[in-house]
Amino acid sequence: MFVSHTREVANIALAIRTEHLTKIYDVGWGRQNVGIDNLTLEVEEGQIFGLVGPNGSGKTTTLKLLLGLIFPTSGNAEVLGMSLDSAAYKSRIGYLPEGPYFYEHLNAPELLRMYGSLFGLRGPDFEKRIQELLELVDMWDRREYRVANYSRGMRQRVGVAQALINEPDLLFFDEPTAGLDPIGAKHIREVILELRERGKTVFLCSHLLKEMEPICDNIAILERGKLITRGSVDELLAGDVTQYRVEARDLDDEIIEQLGDGVAEIIRLDDSCRILFDSREDAFEAATRLEDAGAYLMTVGPDRRTLEEVFIDAVGEEPKDASSVQGS
Numbered sequence: 001m002f003v004s005h006t007r008e009v010a011n012i013a014l015a016i017r018t019e020h021l022t023k024i025y026d027v028g029w030g031r032q033n034v035g036i037d038n039l040t041l042e043v044e045e046g047q048i049f050g051l052v053g054p055n056g057s058g059k060t061t062t063l064k065l066l067l068g069l070i071f072p073t074s075g076n077a078e079v080l081g082m083s084l085d086s087a088a089y090k091s092r093i094g095y096l097p098e099g100p101y102f103y104e105h106l107n108a109p110e111l112l113r114m115y116g117s118l119f120g121l122r123g124p125d126f127e128k129r130i131q132e133l134l135e136l137v138d139m140w141d142r143r144e145y146r147v148a149n150y151s152r153g154m155r156q157r158v159g160v161a162q163a164l165i166n167e168p169d170l171l172f173f174d175e176p177t178a179g180l181d182p183i184g185a186k187h188i189r190e191v192i193l194e195l196r197e198r199g200k201t202v203f204l205c206s207h208l209l210k211e212m213e214p215i216c217d218n219i220a221i222l223e224r225g226k227l228i229t230r231g232s233v234d235e236l237l238a239g240d241v242t243q244y245r246v247e248a249r250d251l252d253d254e255i256i257e258q259l260g261d262g263v264a265e266i267i268r269l270d271d272s273c274r275i276l277f278d279s280r281e282d283a284f285e286a287a288t289r290l291e292d293a294g295a296y297l298m299t300v301g302p303d304r305r306t307l308e309e310v311f312i313d314a315v316g317e318e319p320k321d322a323s324s325v326q327g328s
């Protein structure tokens with residue numbers, strides 16, 4: 001079925017493969033919405049893979065296709081080596097939907113018992129697993145709270161525990177940090193990293209490029225249903241680094257002026273200043289001088305791009321939904 005791809009990925013185990021996957025929604029009166037258009041990608045086992053893009057770019061559509069919740073208009077996909085119409089892979093995956101909904105009157109252990117029963121799980125070993133999962137998501141101490149009284153962060157945490165109930169090999173998380181405060185979002189990211197440590201593959205959808213950057217191994221960027229670029233985060237962000245950056249706070253114009261000819265560009269940010277240099281030596285020398293003059297150094301090193309810059313380069317314009325892509 002996927003003959004052309006086996007060559008490229010000879011010795012790498014793939015958790016997901018899609019080939020020309022397309023979903024067109026019929027919305028009546030002869031009108032159609034493009035969900036995802038001709039998507040071909042591979043996700044290696046044991047990785048954190050990020051599918052990113054602005055609102056309406058096709059992330060949830062892709063995820064629902066891979067979960068077998070909706071059916072492709074054309075194209076193929078394999079999950080854990082099985083085709084989408086196979087029931088067998090469903091017991092080996094976990095899913096955290098966008099804004100999960102749970103029965104309001106249950107507490108966390110009751111809720112996990114209910115989901116466990118769908119997989120035929122019960123007994124003392126399962127009770128131990130419930131405790132482990134609730135500890136992992138930092139909800140064990142709050143296990144008596146009812147869902148009705150949960151904060152958004154608590155819902156997401158319990159949602160992650162629910163997705164892990166059947167010890168899946170592959171996890172699908174749709175906007176796992178949406179609506180969380182920075183500490184709540186950080187905790188969910190730590191849990192995701194912990195899952196990779198445990199050998200799981202995590203497929204993440206998010207429009208928050210800044211949040212995906214530090215945790216994903218590989219990323220695919222979607223825009224209006226189309227794949228616009230993909231690759232390892234390191235490759236995408238490194239691009240072709242030709243400059244070095246020094247970023248610092250608490251520095252006045254006079255100090256910057258004294259840095260001399262080596263300075264290629266000065267970019268003033270909200271509460272800091274980024275100074276670009278063509279040579280590595282100039283950058284490090286300037287960093288020392290700035291620090292000696294009392295500035296607070298934030299970064300010194302290659303001028304890596306941000307995912308947002310990669311996005312803008314690839315699409316040739318600001319993301320349509322720029323505010324959300326910037327991580328608001």
Ligand SMILES: Nc1ncnc2c1ncn2[C@@H]1O[C@H](COP(=O)(O)OP(=O)(O)OP(=O)(O)O)[C@@H](O)[C@H]1O
Pocket residue numbers: 025026027033034035036053054055056057058059060061062207
């Ligand atoms: N059930 C549906 N019926 C018709 N059109 C749909 C349906 N679901 C999604 N679409 C359309 O498909 C496109 C992709 O939507 P999708 O929900 O996959 O985007 P997304 O990237 O997950 O967006 P968000 O960041 O807002 O969650 C959009 O144009 C959307 O309007």
Ligand SMILES: [Mg+2]
Pocket residue numbers: 059060061098174
């Ligand atoms: Mg979505």
